[in-house]
Amino acid sequence: MIEMLPGLFNYWVAVILMMTGFYVVVAQNNLVKKLVGLGLFQASVFIFYISIGKVAGGAPPIIEHGSQLYSNPLPHVLILTAIVVGVATTAVGLSLIVRIRETYGSVEEDEINSADRHAELDQKDEDNDQG
Amino acid sequence: MAITALRMRDLFAVVMLFGIYSLLTAMFFMNLDAVDVAFTEAAVGAGVSTILMLAALRLVGRFEKPHKHNPILPLLVVGATGAALIYGFSDAPLLGDSAAPAQMHLAPRYLEHAQKQTGVPNVVTAVLASYRGYDTLGETVVVFTAGLAVMLLLGMSSPSPIPDFGSTDDQRVQRHAVKLLMPFILLYALYVQFHGDFGAGGGFQAGVIFAAGLVLYDLVLGHLHTRQVIRAPILVRMAALGVLIYGCVGLYSLLSDKAYLDYSALSPDAVHGQHLGILLVELGVGLTVFSVITLIYYAFSARRPNT
Numbered sequence: 001m002i003e004m005l006p007g008l009f010n011y012w013v014a015v016i017l018m019m020t021g022f023y024v025v026v027a028q029n030n031l032v033k034k035l036v037g038l039g040l041f042q043a044s045v046f047i048f049y050i051s052i053g054k055v056a057g058g059a060p061p062i063i064e065h066g067s068q069l070y071s072n073p074l075p076h077v078l079i080l081t082a083i084v085v086g087v088a089t090t091a092v093g094l095s096l097i098v099r100i101r102e103t104y105g106s107v108e109e110d111e112i113n114s115a116d117r118h119a120e121l122d123q124k125d126e127d128n129d130q131g
Numbered sequence: 132m133a134i135t136a137l138r139m140r141d142l143f144a145v146v147m148l149f150g151i152y153s154l155l156t157a158m159f160f161m162n163l164d165a166v167d168v169a170f171t172e173a174a175v176g177a178g179v180s181t182i183l184m185l186a187a188l189r190l191v192g193r194f195e196k197p198h199k200h201n202p203i204l205p206l207l208v209v210g211a212t213g214a215a216l217i218y219g220f221s222d223a224p225l226l227g228d229s230a231a232p233a234q235m236h237l238a239p240r241y242l243e244h245a246q247k248q249t250g251v252p253n254v255v256t257a258v259l260a261s262y263r264g265y266d267t268l269g270e271t272v273v274v275f276t277a278g279l280a281v282m283l284l285l286g287m288s289s290p291s292p293i294p295d296f297g298s299t300d301d302q303r304v305q306r307h308a309v310k311l312l313m314p315f316i317l318l319y320a321l322y323v324q325f326h327g328d329f330g331a332g333g334g335f336q337a338g339v340i341f342a343a344g345l346v347l348y349d350l351v352l353g354h355l356h357t358r359q360v361i362r363a364p365i366l367v368r369m370a371a372l373g374v375l376i377y378g379c380v381g382l383y384s385l386l387s388d389k390a391y392l393d394y395s396a397l398s399p400d401a402v403h404g405q406h407l408g409i410l411l412v413e414l415g416v417g418l419t420v421f422s423v424i425t426l427i428y429y430a431f432s433a434r435r436p437n438t
Contacts, residue, residue, distance in 0.1 A: 057227075
């Protein structure tokens with residue numbers, strides 16, 4: 001296990017980054033920070049894929065004369081598009097946060113939850129008054 | 132670095148650190164031979180997404196509120212998941228192993244045939260636009276839909292001119308530097324677009340670089356300048372046009388008795404047809420990506436914070 005550490009280094013990096021992002025998504029209270037955590041999680045998956053495609057001594061997968069060994073182009077294609085789709089979806093997330101802030105006046109999860117709970121209680125009170 | 136970023140309460144610093152982290156990731160990809168990906172990550176991560184995050188911060192406030200919570204349960208969950216993952220990869224192939232299962236099946240076929248079948252030396256572009264054309268069509272549509280969603284959420288109102296906001300009249304150096312750099316950035320984006328079949332690059336990267344250039348221009352020269360050059364309704368049509376070009380290339384090959392997105396129908400010479408098809412499809416992708424990202428930026432920057 002220990003002697004394989006350098007060879008498996010890429011997996012260690014990916015797992016540590018992924019868990020950091022995961023922790024932020026679960027434990028942080030601020031929605032913008034949660035989104036950054038999600039970005040971190042996403043980046044760790046990118047690193048994982050790209051490192052799988054690496055071939056020792058290989059060249060970038062652009063065919064030219066005099067080079068025989070190339071890295072695997074398939075993960076590159078997948079991640080290339082995933083990055084652009086990732087920024088588009090992040091933008092959707094950010095705009096949702098902006099709307100939440102405009103409605104609730106806050107981007108902290110606990111405040112939003114308590115505002116929701118109050119609104120629910122008020123609604124119940126009103127129903128009781130009418131009934 | 133990532134961990135420091137997440138401990139900070141000043142969200143501005145968090146976002147800036149995240150940008151630097153993206154740039155480092157791009158260098159890492161470069162090291163791992165993924166030139167196209169490094170390209171994209173540098174333009175998207177360090178450029179566009181940082182700007183979008185900052186634009187959103189302007190609307191939601193810069194500082195996080197301190198809060199008390201018990202970190203033990205999340206730490207436990209995260210630790211358990213991490214341990215499971217580490218156990219899972221303990222017998223995974225080593226980094227750079229050329230006999231790993233991932234290297235055995237599809238990749239050698241692509242590397243061997245791509246240039247002969249499509250006439251495109253950059254295998255990443257060939258796989259992206261030709262072999263896996265369906266995927267890329269789907270992804271282009273996803274980007275388009277994300278743009279639509281942001282439009283629906285934030286609206287497309289033209290910004291009310293607020294004279295003192297974001298004024299950089301006193302920053303002559305920046306204004307002149309941007310005016311000087313602008314044509315080169317746009318030219319470079321076009322080069323990346325149309326040279327993507329021979330070198331690193333392609334529609335996704337070119338679209339992002341073009342949009343980043345416009346965003347830079349807009350940031351320094353103030354809001355109303357860029358909007359006069361390219362208006363939002365035109366951008367919406369351009370985004371749709373990109374998807375349409377992609378789809379129509381597919382339809383054309385379908386109507387010529389070939390499979391959907393089989394570009395050899397485009398020309399009597401199959402290889403030439405493939406090459407032409409890849410160029411057209413990349414053009415569609417570039418148009419959509421560029422206009423969607425610029426639209427998203429417009430939507431964020433036109434919104435005014437309500438207090």
